[in-house]
Amino acid sequence: MINITLKDGSKKTFEPGITPEGIAGSIASGLKKKTVAAYVDGVVYDLNRPIYQHAEVDLITKDQPTAFEVLNHSTAHLMAQAVKRLYPDAKFGVGPPIKEGFYYDIATESTIKEEDLEKIEAEMRRIIKEQIPMVRDEYSEAEAKRLFHDDPYKLELIDELEDGEIISVYTQGEFVDLCRGGHVGNTKHIKHFKLLSIAGAYWRGDSDREMLQRIYGTSWFTKEDLDAHLAKLEERKERDHRKLGKQLRIFHLDRDAGQGLAMWLPNGYTIRKVLEDYVYDLERKAGYLHVSTPVLGTKKLYQISGHFDHYEEHMFPVMERDGESFVLRPMSCPHHMIIYNSELRSYRDLPIRLAEIVTMHRYEASGALTGLERVRAMTLTDSHIFVREDQIKQEVLAAYNLILRAIDDLGLKIDYVELALRDEEKGKFHDDDEKWDYAESVMKALLDEENISYREVKGEAAFYGPKIDIQVRTAMDHVITMSTVQLDFLLPERFDLTYIGQDGAKHRPVVIHRGLVSTWERLMSILLEQYKGAFPLWLAPIQMQLIPVNSEAHGEYANILHKYFIDKGFRSSIDAREEKLGYRIREGQTQKIPYQLVIGDNEVDTNTVTYRRYGEKAQKTVSLDAFVTLMQEEVEAKTKRH
RNA sequence: GCCCACGUAGCUCAGUCGGUAGAGCAUUUGCAUGGUAAGCAAAAGGUCACCAGUUCAAUUCUGGUCGUGGGCUCCA
Numbered sequence: 042m043i044n045i046t047l048k049d050g051s052k053k054t055f056e057p058g059i060t061p062e063g064i065a066g067s068i069a070s071g072l073k074k075k076t077v078a079a080y081v082d083g084v085v086y087d088l089n090r091p092i093y094q095h096a097e098v099d100l101i102t103k104d105q106p107t108a109f110e111v112l113n114h115s116t117a118h119l120m121a122q123a124v125k126r127l128y129p130d131a132k133f134g135v136g137p138p139i140k141e142g143f144y145y146d147i148a149t150e151s152t153i154k155e156e157d158l159e160k161i162e163a164e165m166r167r168i169i170k171e172q173i174p175m176v177r178d179e180y181s182e183a184e185a186k187r188l189f190h191d192d193p194y195k196l197e198l199i200d201e202l203e204d205g206e207i208i209s210v211y212t213q214g215e216f217v218d219l220c221r222g223g224h225v226g227n228t229k230h231i232k233h234f235k236l237l238s239i240a241g242a243y244w245r246g247d248s249d250r251e252m253l254q255r256i257y258g259t260s261w262f263t264k265e266d267l268d269a270h271l272a273k274l275e276e277r278k279e280r281d282h283r284k285l286g287k288q289l290r291i292f293h294l295d296r297d298a299g300q301g302l303a304m305w306l307p308n309g310y311t312i313r314k315v316l317e318d319y320v321y322d323l324e325r326k327a328g329y330l331h332v333s334t335p336v337l338g339t340k341k342l343y344q345i346s347g348h349f350d351h352y353e354e355h356m357f358p359v360m361e362r363d364g365e366s367f368v369l370r371p372m373s374c375p376h377h378m379i380i381y382n383s384e385l386r387s388y389r390d391l392p393i394r395l396a397e398i399v400t401m402h403r404y405e406a407s408g409a410l411t412g413l414e415r416v417r418a419m420t421l422t423d424s425h426i427f428v429r430e431d432q433i434k435q436e437v438l439a440a441y442n443l444i445l446r447a448i449d450d451l452g453l454k455i456d457y458v459e460l461a462l463r464d465e466e467k468g469k470f471h472d473d474d475e476k477w478d479y480a481e482s483v484m485k486a487l488l489d490e491e492n493i494s495y496r497e498v499k500g501e502a503a504f505y506g507p508k509i510d511i512q513v514r515t516a517m518d519h520v521i522t523m524s525t526v527q528l529d530f531l532l533p534e535r536f537d538l539t540y541i542g543q544d545g546a547k548h549r550p551v552v553i554h555r556g557l558v559s560t561w562e563r564l565m566s567i568l569l570e571q572y573k574g575a576f577p578l579w580l581a582p583i584q585m586q587l588i589p590v591n592s593e594a595h596g597e598y599a600n601i602l603h604k605y606f607i608d609k610g611f612r613s614s615i616d617a618r619e620e621k622l623g624y625r626i627r628e629g630q631t632q633k634i635p636y637q638l639v640i641g642d643n644e645v646d647t648n649t650v651t652y653r654r655y656g657e658k659a660q661k662t663v664s665l666d667a668f669v670t671l672m673q674e675e676v677e678a679k680t681k682r683h
Numbered sequence: 684g685c686c687c688a689c690g691u692a693g694c695u696c697a698g699u700c701g702g703u704a705g706a707g708c709a710u711u712u713g714c715a716u717g718g719u720a721a722g723c724a725a726a727a728g729g730u731c732a733c734c735a736g737u738u739c740a741a742u743u744c745u746g747g748u749c750g751u752g753g754g755c756u757c758c759a
């Protein structure tokens with residue numbers, strides 16, 4: 042007999058060979074139904090994997106995240122079996138569970154088309170009906186290699202396993218796959234799934250290797266969960282900034298204007314200008330000095346900085362004129378270095394915080410371009426802070442706090458903070474271990490002292506130094522780098538930056554690179570998706586729409602109000618067209634204008650306005666002054682509506 | 684850049700098993716004048732992304748180019 046200790050501390054004895062399913066069934070039949078797999082001494086066991094030793098067992102029930110992974114992993118296998126039946130030459134790469142489902146990478150001479158997914162789904166249902174058990178076996182490396190002798194992908198994976206690691210193989214009817222597990226034990230446990238899309242994916246994620254066909258799918262325990270997930274995917278399409286950007290006339294892309302070269306339409310530019318003014322003011326109050334520098338610069342400038350050597354492939358090609366080489370700038374750091382050096386600096390001058398709204402151009406791979414999210418011409422509020430070493434901590438922290446403030450004002454949420462460090466890869470980072478060690482230790486110490494929790498990522502640093510990246514999760518569930526604070530000991534050296542210290546000697550300043558809220562392009566895509574196009578009042582391109590009931594009777598008063606609002610600094614519009622009231626209201630609603638004001642006899646007679654807030658059905662009549670106060674307070678509150 | 688799919692009016696889409704196309708909304712013009720999500724009618728609007736090939740004939744079939752989308756790679 043073996044002793045099984047359950048999670049709640051209770052102990053039970055079983056015959057050796059008992060399975061997690063058996064343990065669950067011995068406790069309650071309801072539990073058996075809910076159990077998908079189990080942790081046995083910390084290792085995930087299949088529902089039907091026998092246990093032969095004394096062990097601690099923690100049953101994994103359907104409501105746990107691990108259960109979703111197990112289910113989706115098993116569904117990936119189920120799909121692979123179906124694919125193998127339909128495409129006998131198919132070989133398989135990897136097929137893991139992912140956050141919202143699973144995928145499997147497939148190599149076959151045939152091209153699997155979107156319309157084939159239905160056929161594969163049908164075959165999967167057939168296999169479910171066959172109630173095929175998923176049986177786990179353990180192999181030695183040599184045995185496993187014999188088993189998969191005609192599958193180059195599996196052989197490569199086996200080769201990379203640690204020596205001595207147990208190689209487990211799952212047999213599911215005629216289908217055999219190398220796999221770590223765990224699984225749901227039998228195909229009959231898989232019920233509610235859908236294959237979603239087909240895409241290309243490089244083998245091992247390496248763009249030099251062949252491309253496999255990847256099928257994405259998702260699998261759930263209940264039909265309700267599956268339907269809810271599919272509805273969520275639909276809902277995401279409604280939030281897509283490309284769709285909203287067109288509907289609300291925010292930006293425009295045109296093939297003749299250039300791929301990835303977005304044009305801002307009046308509505309979009311209005312929002313951008315509000316953001317620019319907001320950031321300018323925020324920085325001004327935080328002691329930043331604003332500058333402006335050209336979009337074009339010499340190639341030499343970027344050779345001095347080292348950018349050209351590291352990023353030439355991401356820059357537009359060099360232009361030649363008068364025997365000199367020019368490039369479109371991919372960033373502004375070098376210009377700011379030159380500005381710093383344009384006069385003699387004293388230790389008393391530092392820190393010097395230079396800021397600029399910078400337009401820059403980067404050559405992004407054509408396949409990477411996406412709406413406003415990934416473009417080739419972008420504008421961002423960039424800053425370089427020149428400090429003495431003793432000022433690093435206070436200035437990094439101040440920049441960090443400014444970022445927190447801006448993200449909060451925009452109504453966005455930080456997902457996590459990342460500390461990007463270098464790794465050993467040669468040539469990727471500039472070569473000065475002493476400086477690197479120091480810079481990395483300064484960043485770590487600062488985060489630790491301030492109790493900021495963060496994830497360390499090796500190899501993600503800039504070539505000139507470590508960086509703190511602030512990651513935001515978008516409404517589309519993408520994690521993106523919103524803001525960054527980077528420490529740089531390299532560029533000051535390359536540009537020979539100095540200041541005169543208290544001792545009268547020359548010293549080298551340190552540069553802090555700071556990106557506040559990504560680029561306007563990317564920020565706009567995030568805000569569109571975040572607010573589903575219904576912008577908070579302070580950002581809304583049109584804040585109120587005035588609708589006179591009858592333009593003859595009420596048009597004059599409406600016009601007076603309109604001018605009054607404009608004078609007060611609001612973005613007002615008036616719709617006095619000879620159209621039905623309902624028609625004009627509908628149009629304002631589809632444009633998601635925050636306030637609609639209908640002006641009729643009542644309003645003219647009593648000097649009031651009747652408004653309807655976007656998203657609400659109710660109408661309210663208030664005095665003109667009360668309305669203006671309401672608007673001002675809401676603009677002031679930014680995203681925090683009272 | 685790579686794999687797959689897609690590209691029809693300003694927008695959203697239908698259609699042509701090869702005989703140069705249609706709807707709704709938007710636009711323009713009449714008529715209607717109204718209290719919270721589409722009043723009625725008419726007109727105008729398209730080299731069916733572009734370039735080749737096959738064919739008596741191509742928007743439709745084939746090839747290429749460009750663009751867009753889903754992914755992969757990349758993202759200072």
